[in-house]
Amino acid sequence: MSAASPGTPAANVMIGLSMPEVDAWSPRVVTALGMNPGIFTGPGTNTYLIGTGRRRILLDTGQGAPAYLGVLERALARAGGAELQEIVLTHGHVDHIGGVHAVIEQFGPLRVSKLPDPKDHATGLSLIPLRDGDVVQTEGATLRAVFTPGHARDHLCFWLEEERALFSGDNVLGVGTTVIPSEGGDLLDYMASLAKLLASAPCRIYPAHGPCIEDGVSKLREYIEHREQREGQIVAALRAMGPALVPELVSRIYVDVPKVLHPAAAQSVASHLVKLEREGRAHRESSAKDEPAVASRWSLA
Numbered sequence: 001m002s003a004a005s006p007g008t009p010a011a012n013v014m015i016g017l018s019m020p021e022v023d024a025w026s027p028r029v030v031t032a033l034g035m036n037p038g039i040f041t042g043p044g045t046n047t048y049l050i051g052t053g054r055r056r057i058l059l060d061t062g063q064g065a066p067a068y069l070g071v072l073e074r075a076l077a078r079a080g081g082a083e084l085q086e087i088v089l090t091h092g093h094v095d096h097i098g099g100v101h102a103v104i105e106q107f108g109p110l111r112v113s114k115l116p117d118p119k120d121h122a123t124g125l126s127l128i129p130l131r132d133g134d135v136v137q138t139e140g141a142t143l144r145a146v147f148t149p150g151h152a153r154d155h156l157c158f159w160l161e162e163e164r165a166l167f168s169g170d171n172v173l174g175v176g177t178t179v180i181p182s183e184g185g186d187l188l189d190y191m192a193s194l195a196k197l198l199a200s201a202p203c204r205i206y207p208a209h210g211p212c213i214e215d216g217v218s219k220l221r222e223y224i225e226h227r228e229q230r231e232g233q234i235v236a237a238l239r240a241m242g243p244a245l246v247p248e249l250v251s252r253i254y255v256d257v258p259k260v261l262h263p264a265a266a267q268s269v270a271s272h273l274v275k276l277e278r279e280g281r282a283h284r285e286s287s288a289k290d291e292p293a294v295a296s297r298w299s300l301a
């Protein structure tokens with residue numbers, strides 16, 4: 001997965017972080033690592049077996065890495081010799097949906113559901129629509145879908161009623177912050193999604209990348225504050241520099257971040273600028289039509 005790949009979480013602080021391939025994080029939550037480590041996926045995607053009975057819900061499927069199927073087998077054994085009931089997806093990015101075909105090939109036909117998106121037809125999968133408020137149940141677990149656009153327009157988080165816990169997908173990560181990709185991402189929506197999740201006051205958060213978050217409320221507050229702080233830095237930089245290109249803003253603001261991660265930082269800065277533009281607080285200097293936000297020259301309104 002390259003740095004230019006859209007929709008992958010920014011995981012600079014996850015480099016070198018290792019996660020167990022299979023683990024039990026609660027009596028009803030067993031993890032199976034997607035085996036797709038990378039600069040943007042960190043140790044790989046966390047997929048989850050959820051429930052307490054013989055048949056478990058599989059939340060996300062990784063990217064389709066060959067080693068994943070063996071890990072999933074071991075996770076099912078760890079879950080007491082369980083079988084798969086169905087697959088539920090947080091969103092359509094490849095590191096979440098990419099393993100569906102291989103899982104079905106191995107385990108037989110399964111119901112697969114997600115929030116519908118125009119891009120779904122390209123997957124060749126027959127997907128069951130899942131929308132905000134819909135409930136997926138199995139023995140010992142009740143999952144309620146929460147529409148949370150921002151990182152992706154088809155993003156759902158899942159509230160686990162029995163634990164007052166949240167499966168956050170890519171909206172909140174175990175370490176680091178989420179990229180708001182130029183394609184399908186929207187920082188204004190993302191901030192609203194974080195506020196919505198904070199209002200539900202989750203205990204734990206089970207993220208799609210990185211370790212379990214024990215204090216969900218603190219993490220959500222930290223995420224919101226981080227974005228507000230970044231926005232303040234961008235506004236201050238534009239005030240000091242006058243009209244500026246995104247890479248110039250990145251060089252000024254991300255002084256402690258390795259250069260290899262600057263393209264991801266540029267996406268993040270661009271997402272802030274688009275948010276400021278939508279709020280009438282910034283505008284693009286250049287007039288070229290359809291110029292991507294990351295290539296524009298920006299100034300304060």
Ligand SMILES: [Zn+2]
Pocket residue numbers: 007008009091093151152170
């Ligand atoms: Zn994603």
